[in-house]
Amino acid sequence: MRAMTVIPGRPGSAELTELPEPEAKQGELLVEPLYIGVCGTDREILDGAHGEPPPGRERLVLGHELLGRVKDTGRLVAGIVRRPDPVPCACCARGEWDMCRNGQYTERGIKALDGYGAELVTIEEDFAIPVPDGLGMLGVLSEPSSILAKAWEQIDRIGTRACSVRERVLVIGAGPIGLLAALMGVQRELEVHVLDRATEGVKPETVGALGAGYHTGDVTEVAKRCDPDIVLECTGVAELVAGAMQHTAPGAIVCLTGVAASRNLSVDVGALNNELVLENDVVFGSVNANRRHFEQAVAALQAADPDWLKRLITRTVPLDHWQDALEKGDDDIKVVVEFAHP
Numbered sequence: 001m002r003a004m005t006v007i008p009g010r011p012g013s014a015e016l017t018e019l020p021e022p023e024a025k026q027g028e029l030l031v032e033p034l035y036i037g038v039c040g041t042d043r044e045i046l047d048g049a050h051g052e053p054p055p056g057r058e059r060l061v062l063g064h065e066l067l068g069r070v071k072d073t074g075r076l077v078a079g080i081v082r083r084p085d086p087v088p089c090a091c092c093a094r095g096e097w098d099m100c101r102n103g104q105y106t107e108r109g110i111k112a113l114d115g116y117g118a119e120l121v122t123i124e125e126d127f128a129i130p131v132p133d134g135l136g137m138l139g140v141l142s143e144p145s146s147i148l149a150k151a152w153e154q155i156d157r158i159g160t161r162a163c164s165v166r167e168r169v170l171v172i173g174a175g176p177i178g179l180l181a182a183l184m185g186v187q188r189e190l191e192v193h194v195l196d197r198a199t200e201g202v203k204p205e206t207v208g209a210l211g212a213g214y215h216t217g218d219v220t221e222v223a224k225r226c227d228p229d230i231v232l233e234c235t236g237v238a239e240l241v242a243g244a245m246q247h248t249a250p251g252a253i254v255c256l257t258g259v260a261a262s263r264n265l266s267v268d269v270g271a272l273n274n275e276l277v278l279e280n281d282v283v284f285g286s287v288n289a290n291r292r293h294f295e296q297a298v299a300a301l302q303a304a305d306p307d308w309l310k311r312l313i314t315r316t317v318p319l320d321h322w323q324d325a326l327e328k329g330d331d332d333i334k335v336v337v338e339f340a341h342p
Helices: 040-046 133-158 176-187 202-210 219-226 238-246 269-278 291-303 306-312 319-326
Strands: 002-006 015-018 028-037 065-070 076-079 106-108 121-124 128-131 168-172 191-195 213-215 230-233 253-256 282-285 313-318 334-338
Touching (some): 015 319, 028 133, 040 319, 076 121, 076 133, 128 291, 133 176, 133 253, 168 176, 176 230, 176 291, 202 306, 219 238, 319 334
Antiparallel strands (some): 002 015, 065 076
């Protein structure tokens, strides 16, 4: 069978590799991938900046955003990415492996476990999430949606503190994570605003079709106009991260979901401290997801307008040319690799 592979730490090592077909063990499902979404993590692995192969192996099979079909039943599934550490830590022992405390977790297609980017894969039954047939191809959005389901779950929990007003949301970034964050804000009947640098094209059109406000320009000015109670920063751009924390309504909740590149940035830490303390603000980071969040994600996708969701998948690439999916175009939102099956 063919698989999307790379040697982590070695740029230019990506290839379509022939591998033996796997055999399902007790408690595992044999799954035929239909679509694999790609994201910034995959690009970082291809660039040699990230990734770890399975022990004793040189190559890593990529692909962690799966929509597949169970071979013997035909049902659609998404695959959970992270596996708990073997110790386990207190969080992994409770099924909250997305909050692993000792860093010994593994991740399909990222850290020490092969991903789903092969023509046939196995998935432990407990890590396969049922996807309704009605979602069809849109089920490939389950994994990125799970990231936002977790983020919103934490926002909702923080919002139960003594006095919390949640009316206006500012989402920074109109990539797939940002747009899914905006979708879940609209589903909560909040006033949603999205900030991105694109001045025309598919991103502002997609935000408009959701019924949210679209903005470009300086994050400080946009935040002052929107006066958000909730901010979801989905880019990891240092300037935007700093701006997201400094100009909000009193008692605001700021969720950081992007991973920033290391760089020097001049920030008045004292002023930022005063902003957070004197206005009872909360800033927290969120990454990965567990089974509960995947289930919440599938429910959110089911509740969404399928015609709107289709806007997010801007390009499909055949497996033979899978590396083309990693070349991000100006109008790309979510690009997926399509696996052909008879």
